[in-house]
Amino acid sequence: MDEILDGLTQIDCDILIIGGGTAGPMAALKAKRKNPEANVVLLDKANVKRSGAISMGMDGLNNSVIPGYATPEQYTKEITIANDGICDQAAVYRYAQECYGIIQELDSFGIRFQKDQNGEYDVKKVHHIGTYVLPMPNGDTVKKALYRQLRKARINIINRFMATRLLTGEGRVAGAICVNTRSAEFLVVRAKAVIMGLGAAGRLGLPTSGYLYGTYENASNSGEGYAMAYHAGAGLANLECYQINPLIKDYNGPACAYVAGPMGGYTANAQGERFIECDYWSGQMMQEFFDELQGGKGPVYLKLNHLAEETIAEIERVLHIVERPTRGHFHEGRGTDYRKQMIEMHISEIGFCSGHSASGVFVDEHARTTIPGLYAAGDMANVPHNYMLGAFTNGAFAGMDAADYIADVDYASFDMGEIDAERTRVMAPTKRDDGIPPNQIEYKTRRLVNDYLQPPKVTAKMELAQKRFEEVRDDMESGMYVRDAHELMRSLEASTILDCADMAAAASMYRTESRWGLYHNRVEYERDDENWFCHTILTKGEDGKPAHKKQDVKPYIVEIAEDERDAYYKQRVGASSVAAE
Amino acid sequence: MPLAQTATTVPVVVNDDLCIADKGCTACVDVCPLDVLRIVEKDDGKKTAYMKYDECWYCMPCEADCPTDAVTVNLPYLLK
Ligand SMILES: Cc1cc2nc3c(=O)[nH]c(=O)nc-3n(C[C@H](O)[C@H](O)[C@H](O)COP(=O)(O)OP(=O)(O)OC[C@H]3O[C@@H](n4cnc5c(N)ncnc54)[C@H](O)[C@@H]3O)c2cc1C
Ligand code: SF4
Ligand code: SF4
Numbered sequence: 001m002d003e004i005l006d007g008l009t010q011i012d013c014d015i016l017i018i019g020g021g022t023a024g025p026m027a028a029l030k031a032k033r034k035n036p037e038a039n040v041v042l043l044d045k046a047n048v049k050r051s052g053a054i055s056m057g058m059d060g061l062n063n064s065v066i067p068g069y070a071t072p073e074q075y076t077k078e079i080t081i082a083n084d085g086i087c088d089q090a091a092v093y094r095y096a097q098e099c100y101g102i103i104q105e106l107d108s109f110g111i112r113f114q115k116d117q118n119g120e121y122d123v124k125k126v127h128h129i130g131t132y133v134l135p136m137p138n139g140d141t142v143k144k145a146l147y148r149q150l151r152k153a154r155i156n157i158i159n160r161f162m163a164t165r166l167l168t169g170e171g172r173v174a175g176a177i178c179v180n181t182r183s184a185e186f187l188v189v190r191a192k193a194v195i196m197g198l199g200a201a202g203r204l205g206l207p208t209s210g211y212l213y214g215t216y217e218n219a220s221n222s223g224e225g226y227a228m229a230y231h232a233g234a235g236l237a238n239l240e241c242y243q244i245n246p247l248i249k250d251y252n253g254p255a256c257a258y259v260a261g262p263m264g265g266y267t268a269n270a271q272g273e274r275f276i277e278c279d280y281w282s283g284q285m286m287q288e289f290f291d292e293l294q295g296g297k298g299p300v301y302l303k304l305n306h307l308a309e310e311t312i313a314e315i316e317r318v319l320h321i322v323e324r325p326t327r328g329h330f331h332e333g334r335g336t337d338y339r340k341q342m343i344e345m346h347i348s349e350i351g352f353c354s355g356h357s358a359s360g361v362f363v364d365e366h367a368r369t370t371i372p373g374l375y376a377a378g379d380m381a382n383v384p385h386n387y388m389l390g391a392f393t394n395g396a397f398a399g400m401d402a403a404d405y406i407a408d409v410d411y412a413s414f415d416m417g418e419i420d421a422e423r424t425r426v427m428a429p430t431k432r433d434d435g436i437p438p439n440q441i442e443y444k445t446r447r448l449v450n451d452y453l454q455p456p457k458v459t460a461k462m463e464l465a466q467k468r469f470e471e472v473r474d475d476m477e478s479g480m481y482v483r484d485a486h487e488l489m490r491s492l493e494a495s496t497i498l499d500c501a502d503m504a505a506a507a508s509m510y511r512t513e514s515r516w517g518l519y520h521n522r523v524e525y526e527r528d529d530e531n532w533f534c535h536t537i538l539t540k541g542e543d544g545k546p547a548h549k550k551q552d553v554k555p556y557i558v559e560i561a562e563d564e565r566d567a568y569y570k571q572r573v574g575a576s577s578v579a580a581e
Numbered sequence: 582m583p584l585a586q587t588a589t590t591v592p593v594v595v596n597d598d599l600c601i602a603d604k605g606c607t608a609c610v611d612v613c614p615l616d617v618l619r620i621v622e623k624d625d626g627k628k629t630a631y632m633k634y635d636e637c638w639y640c641m642p643c644e645a646d647c648p649t650d651a652v653t654v655n656l657p658y659l660l661k
Contacts, residue, residue: 001619046614050642055614160616181616209660212636213615219638220614250660326639326654333661434583479582486616486634 002484004430007185008423013041013156014406015399016176016191018163019225020044021052021218022388023197023378023395025146026102028155030399031195038403041189042155045162045181045489046220049147052199053218053355053379054388057140057322059259061113062126062387064103064134065096069123072096074130076558081567082128082282083358083384084516084527086238086535088554091365091383091394099393103134106392109145112138124262128278128568133258139322161187163224164492165422166194166232169414172372173232177422179492184430184485188419190411193373193402196361197395198225200243200379201500203493205349205454206446207252212439214252216245216348217379222493223500225380226352229361230499230546235370235537237362237382237551239507240520242455243353244286246300249346253324255302260319263311268303268342276571281356283517284568290347290455290518301342312338349446350454352500355379355386357519362537367398373409375402428480429491435481438491445472445498453501455521457508465505473498506546507538517569589635592655593618593643597629599651606630609643609652618643 015031017024020042028042044051065075075096080087103121107113114122114135125131136142150157160181167174167188175190202217213219229236246267248255257267257279266274269292276288292300304312316338320328336343354360360382367375375398378391386394429435452465476495482488513528514521534550541547600606602620609630610618617634630651637657644652655661 046616047612050612050646051614055640055642056645207660209657211657211659213638214657214660215638218614218640219636251656252660324639325641325645326656329654330656330661333656436582437584481584489616490636 001182002486004184004485010188012190014038015040015193015402016189017042017195018176019197019199020048021197021199022054022391025150026392026395027195027197027377027399029149029153030396031403032153032155034400034403040155041158043158043161047159048157050143054142055218056325057142058136058388059139059256059318059323060133060135061389062258063132063385064389065099066121066123069131073558077560078127078129079385080560081564086553087384089557093557094365095390095393099389102393102396109149111142111145126258126261127280162489164426166228167414167418168232169412172412173374174412174414177419179426181489182485184488186423192406192409192411195375195398195402196225196380197378198380200351200353200355201226202351203497204351204500205449207349208346209250212442216247216252217351223496227496227499230540232371233540235362235539237360237535237537239352239359239503239538240511241358241516242350242519243357244350244518245281245348245356246289246345247348249344251330253327255343255345256319257302260304260315263315264307265302265304268301269297270299272303275573277573278571282568283519285571287517288572300345302345303342304338305340305342353379354382354384358382358384366401367394373405429482430488432481435479436475438480438482438487438494441476441480442494442497445501449501453504455518457522459524462505462509469498469501503538503546507536510548511536590658591632591635592637592639592657593632594653595630596651599649600629601649602628602630608646612642612646
């Protein structure tokens with residue numbers, strides 16, 4: 001294994017789904033159900049059995065809209081406010097209307113959700129305004145249950161192939177080029193439609209631990225979805241709205257105020273005082289978190305040590321077995337007992353992720369990108385605050401729409417030269433006798449991302465970043481060196497990460513205002529509704545560098561009253577807010 | 582620029598007395614999302630799984646899916 005082989009195979013399918021994490025499997029199931037004749041291929045860089053953010057399980061649905069607790073109108077309003085107004089509501093509204101059906105479907109797969117004595121879903125309040133968090137006491141079964149469904153539906157699964165570039169022709173998608181991560185052999189997949197569910201760009205910033213793989217996101221999500229969409233000419237929206245999360249320091253997993261909050265836990269400063277009214281993750285909340293750290297009142301902690309023994313035992317049970325099961329080992333190693341000490345938190349590295357913020361490939365309410373036949377869903381598609389249920393639901397939309405789309409089209413022809421060019425690019429690091437290993441290219445890129453791109457954003461620093469990235473790119477293109485197929489996968493990831501770093505800098509420079517709290521805090525500019533109440537769309541320009549345009553926010557479906565617009569900016573304890581409603 | 586041999590400690594440990602790679606098991610290698618585990622032949626000719634690359638998300642599928650409980654996931658030293 002890992003020996004570099006020379007080979008290329010071509011296969012054809014109706015619908016190619018890239019990424020078998022969360023959105024991908026649901027897209028595959030829905031497409032196949034709608035068109036049982038269709039040849040649906042689900043391809044993953046890892047093994048679909050245990051791939052993606054939900055690899056070990058999930059603690060709950062963060063954004064469920066359940067009749068009796070919330071309406072689609074309320075949810076759409078809340079997410080619009082949380083996302084500072086920059087939101088095409090159609091996609092959020094459709095999600096809010098249809099996600100309940102998806103919950104019931106997941107339930108029928110054997111993934112159980114918390115219910116009360118009357119058998120009703122037991123939804124908890126974590127958001128600033130409404131009630132949307134549904135715990136999953138046996139959330140460790142989610143991936144296994146999904147996998148069973150995929151086998152039952154006879155979806156063709158291809159593991160350990162990494163997609164590197166999309167193929168396009170006749171103005172639409174034509175397929176994808178993929179590389180085996182253990183042999184470097186190429187697989188060209190021709191497809192009538194392609195659905196991308198490659199997750200977040202999780203290896204963009206460097207975690208404070210300095211460990212390249214100690215990221216918040218599953219570290220196999222290195223951002224190929226973003227890079228592939230970019231090189232194919234698709235539009236990417238609001239990339240400057242970075243993902244930044246409040247996490248357990250060093251461990252870098254969620255502290256999980258969503259689990260602990262409804263049971264009485266909260267985020268506190270070093271004095272043990274609550275300073276934010278709401279623990280739901282948003283740029284505005286992250287700004288308060290940042291201010292507390294900067295203001296000398298940090299570190300910031302998750303506080304549980306005031307709770308009763310049974311409550312703490314229950315929190316431990318959930319947090320130590322499901323989502324990130326090594327969490328218990330981590331606390332044990334440091335001698336942290338929730339009964340006695342508070343849990344130190346910190347600010348994560350930056351990334352792109354619509355699952356948690358709003359940086360993603362532009363899509364509409366059918367999960368269609370700007371390229372016909374190309375879809376995106378989940379963390380990489382720009383439906384804001386998507387989370388897990390958003391990945392499932394928008395994945396379902398993509399699968400259903402693609403099943404219709406393929407009925408009327410044949411394979412698009414494409415230029416074979418694209419394949420030769422990609423083979424040359426991919427294999428270049430194998431043709432040298434020595435040089436710079438991918439981990440050093442990656443480390444340097446990500447360290448520079450931290451030095452110069454992390455908010456608060458400063459123009460002069462971002463300009464320096466762009467210069468340094470160019471130098472790293474020259475080194476990468478002329479001198480990167482790999483010894484086996486595994487390192488070749490890492491070299492392709494290094495190149496993706498550099499593409500994402502370039503996009504992050506360019507997008508942040510373009511929007512000359514501050515927006516989304518800490519996510520796009522540009523110290524030289526205030527929020528500017530007159531000029532910047534719009535999406536920014538980044539594409540690959542004629543010169544091969546990022547090009548930008550503004551795009552109007554579509555007229556709201558659910559109106560937001562003047563005095564509600566800034567509710568998420570009023571989270572500091574003591575500030576008058578709507579949270580108490 | 583020639584490469585150096587810099588040592589690094591890896592977080593995942595396999596108890597090779599328990600590992601049944603010799604009987605054809607590759608479960609941990611199959612499921613790891615970062616693809617960092619491999620099977621190797623030991624001095625006594627028997628096979629065992631081991632962590633080949635120090636690129637771990639400390640996520641645990643390898644430990645959870647091992648049929649003989651041979652795998653232990655520790656936290657990478659840099660962040661533990
Ligand atoms: C630690 C953590 C905790 C979370 N907790 C919660 C929670 O409690 N509740 C909640 O609602 N949400 C939670 N989320 C968010 C939620 O899990 C994600 O939003 C959702 O799972 C994203 O789904 P996805 O399909 O976009 O990405 P993923 O499920 O991550 O899938 C991406 C897939 O793409 C594959 N891939 C990547 N690159 C390539 C490539 N080049 N070629 C082929 N395949 C590739 C990967 O292997 C992976 O299988 C959490 C996320 C994390 C990271
Ligand atoms: S903990 Fe996760 S990343 Fe590390 S070896 Fe096991 S499966 Fe792989
Ligand atoms: S899963 Fe367990 S028994 Fe199987 S190869 Fe891995 S360590 Fe050995």
